[in-house]
Amino acid sequence: MTAASIAKDLRAAIRSGTYTPGDRLPSEAALMATYGVARMTARHGLSMLKDEGLTVTRHGSGVFVRAFEPIIRDTTGAPADDSTVTAEIDETGAGLTVRTLAVTAEADAPEKVRTALGLAEGDKVTVRERLHLRERKPVLFATSYLPASIAAGTPIAERDVGQGGTHARLADAGHAPVRFREDVVARMPSIEEIEELRIEPGTPVLAVTRTAFAADGTPVELSHVVLDAGEFMLRYDID
Amino acid sequence: MTAASIAKDLRAAIRSGTYTPGDRLPSEAALMATYGVARMTARHGLSMLKDEGLTVTRHGSGVFVRAFEPIIRDTTGAPADDSTVTAEIDETGAGLTVRTLAVTAEADAPEKVRTALGLAEGDKVTVRERLHLRERKPVLFATSYLPASIAAGTPIAERDVGQGGTHARLADAGHAPVRFREDVVARMPSIEEIEELRIEPGTPVLAVTRTAFAADGTPVELSHVVLDAGEFMLRYDID
DNA sequence: TAGTGGTCTAGACCACGTT
DNA sequence: ACGTGGTCTAGACCACTAT
Known part of the structure; x- marks a missing residue:
């Protein structure tokens, strides 16, 4: 004992x-x-x-x-920047920078992604990967999947999506996202996540799966976001 | 190595x-x-x-x-039972039971609670504590604080709040909650939480701080909810 | 250089579950 | 009774950080 x-x-x-x-x-x-x-x-x-x-x-x-001074990630039904996530974090979390790691115009979709986006086998997706840093330390890793039928050939498939971010481009293409679903899970990080986000031992991650739907109910974007739980608080305002 | x-x-x-x-x-x-x-x-x-x-x-x-078969805690702007939380879990999480542990009609409010509820020093609060179990295993622990000026003397200060739960009673008293804020954090459990929720080593908890506001903007309820992250997924639908 | 944490060894005894 | 994980000892060598 x-x-x-x-x-x-x-x-x-x-x-x-x-x-x-x-x-x-x-x-x-x-x-x-x-x-x-x-x-x-x-x-x-x-x-x-x-x-x-x-x-x-x-x-x-x-x-x-140890100390805990969380960045507040505010996810109200809100106006969007690169992605809603980014925009809102920037308001509260001072000193946050975003690094776009990779953009693939057309890629094969993992089965779960296909299902969530309502795609058929063989349909392609556009994939965007980005990393958020707070004072040099990576704190959030996000992967977004969009149907290539919508995104390929638009600025969404480029490194720089331009003013207003992917959501603005989706709106340009007549697929403005109006409804979101976020599924939040907490778990211990994988080895890859420990390295990628430089997570301290004894710190969990928040894994958020976010689906964006257009007005007609079709899913237009699926995002997997992994956040260092030692750095974040998620805020939801519900009416 | x-x-x-x-x-x-x-x-x-x-x-x-x-x-x-x-x-x-x-x-x-x-x-x-x-x-x-x-x-x-x-x-x-x-x-x-x-x-x-x-x-x-x-x-x-x-x-x-280990396996992970999460209970989905769906927190849409939704109709309420004992508390919104309870009602929604019951829909998805089969076999979930709720045990009311303690109800205190008038208690001193911790400072953070007082601030969140906008109370003055010396103001009392009504405290409700409850535990949710999935097949005998405790999975969620919740503490609700309400201003005693509203709740004391009503069924909210009783063990059995009656049909519709605390939110229905708040509505009866003219303080129907219409807006909610949830702050979500993930962390490793304290020793007390490990014992209370019988949490497996290597499992984090989700700590949700939920504030309910009446139509005039006054906070009417503050809830601290601790969930075994090995058992739950939080779902938010946002418009 | 001295003090810190990181890793590993070889062995002991205990507590729990299954058979 | 036996095999499982849980705890502890006493000592070694290594890697990093401060002074």
């Missing part, structure tokens, strides 16, 4: 404010001495806090109490 | 379908033999998968690949 009790003590100390965000916790050696345990036991106690997302470790330097 | 490579191999095997949800992974002893490593190393490899939420361990029985 010693590793657990070390974690318990430190956790209580963090909650009570003995250690505040940014503070360094006692070193492994210090814990070994105070609790009279082996190193692996002290480590295990500390690792529990890390798994809870309470601390971050810095190799060679120490274990530190 | 061995613990990491064991995790890598097993992860790949799970992704490729060699092990499907419910399957048992090789035991620690088996991994020690195949990889020629010490037990702690094999354990560490397995613990990585657990931390990623890919597996669950059953003491004395083995390590198993």
